[in-house]
Amino acid sequence: MSRSLPPEILDLTIDHLHDEPTALKACCLVSKSWVPRTRKHLFALVEFRTLQSPVERWKKNFPDHSNSPAHHTHTLCIRNLPTLIAADTEVGAWIRSFRNVVQLHLERITWEGPRSPLVPFHGFSPTIRSLSLTRTSFEVFDLICSFPLLEDLTLVLLAADDADRWTVPLASPKLTGSLELITPGMVPPIARRLLELPDGLHFVKIRVTCLNEEDARSATDLVSRCSSTLEILDIGCFLPGGFPSASAIV
Amino acid sequence: MTSVVSSRVGFLQLLRLSDASLPLIDVVTAMEQPPLDLSKATKLKYLMFLCRGLKIQPTIMALRTVESKTLQRITIHPHISAIEGPIEETVQEWQDLDRLLIQFWTSRSVRSQFVYGRDEGGNYLRDHAPSLLPELTRRGLVDLVEHTPPSLRTTMR
Numbered sequence: 001m002s003r004s005l006p007p008e009i010l011d012l013t014i015d016h017l018h019d020e021p022t023a024l025k026a027c028c029l030v031s032k033s034w035v036p037r038t039r040k041h042l043f044a045l046v047e048f049r050t051l052q053s054p055v056e057r058w059k060k061n062f063p064d065h066s067n068s069p070a071h072h073t074h075t076l077c078i079r080n081l082p083t084l085i086a087a088d089t090e091v092g093a094w095i096r097s098f099r100n101v102v103q104l105h106l107e108r109i110t111w112e113g114p115r116s117p118l119v120p121f122h123g124f125s126p127t128i129r130s131l132s133l134t135r136t137s138f139e140v141f142d143l144i145c146s147f148p149l150l151e152d153l154t155l156v157l158l159a160a161d162d163a164d165r166w167t168v169p170l171a172s173p174k175l176t177g178s179l180e181l182i183t184p185g186m187v188p189p190i191a192r193r194l195l196e197l198p199d200g201l202h203f204v205k206i207r208v209t210c211l212n213e214e215d216a217r218s219a220t221d222l223v224s225r226c227s228s229t230l231e232i233l234d235i236g237c238f239l240p241g242g243f244p245s246a247s248a249i250v
Numbered sequence: 251m252t253s254v255v256s257s258r259v260g261f262l263q264l265l266r267l268s269d270a271s272l273p274l275i276d277v278v279t280a281m282e283q284p285p286l287d288l289s290k291a292t293k294l295k296y297l298m299f300l301c302r303g304l305k306i307q308p309t310i311m312a313l314r315t316v317e318s319k320t321l322q323r324i325t326i327h328p329h330i331s332a333i334e335g336p337i338e339e340t341v342q343e344w345q346d347l348d349r350l351l352i353q354f355w356t357s358r359s360v361r362s363q364f365v366y367g368r369d370e371g372g373n374y375l376r377d378h379a380p381s382l383l384p385e386l387t388r389r390g391l392v393d394l395v396e397h398t399p400p401s402l403r404t405t406m407r
Contacts, residue, residue, distance in 0.1 A: 210308075213285040217285055227292060231320075232297075237306075
């Protein structure tokens, strides 16, 4: 007669600790049989943000991409991506190991030169439903269109760029969730691209900050395009006159 | 452009002087297409405005375009770090908003919400609601809600 706990009881016990990282780490040391279920919660949210080669450390700890805990991750946050993946030739294989990510947050991702560091991220996780881009280059619309199930989109302080370089893709996500556009003075070029998406906009919620009349008119266009679905509208109405600083709005 | 604006303002002032019963906002709305037109958002349920300070003219203009019959709540959140400048300049605007929100309640049962924070001295701005929205407050048709900043994101290191 086995003295070990039935696996479903063990799973249930560990699931109760899903928001207790310290306890989960202790569970990992109890028994090898406890490790898989514990990893599911420990690696549900992964954030790469330090400048001390966290990607290299990850790859050193988990050299086999196919067997790394990355497949447990449903929320992935990355900051300073060009710095993180500089001189990394295997970034494609590494990022594709995060194949079950549902929420992706990218922050402070700008670059110089023709090749975007975002290219390896295109479609890396087909399950992504929420994408947040903060202080990122304007060239993100190909990335947006590479996630077919994308529902929620957040764009914060995108850097200005040449708006004419984009080739409209043949298909785009349905975008049936929420749109957050916190891009002071930059609403028109972003709205123009969103309005060009071939499969339209179907947002239920829109949050947009308008710093001038052009922003407001573009917001009107977005609202009109989503008129059949839009239920919640959150407007930052900062026109006319002097405007507060962007940081105050965000 | 400046001369056009000046002449328009002069025209409005003339209208106002000649016909005191004519609401100024109606004249502005009739003459200009509001930058933010919400007339096509016919399924709106919740509408929130974060306004710059106490200046709410763009908010009023946008509210006047609302045609949604499913609207349930309008939230006004003045972004105020301190009371800026002479408040008399904005009194007329807030009176217009007060009337407009009452109209929303009486005609469509749309509830109003006033979100308040703290000024630079740490004092709550809740006490300003009765002076900014007097009729709405007197009739108990506005919910006063304290603004709570979004909590810091939980991260795993």
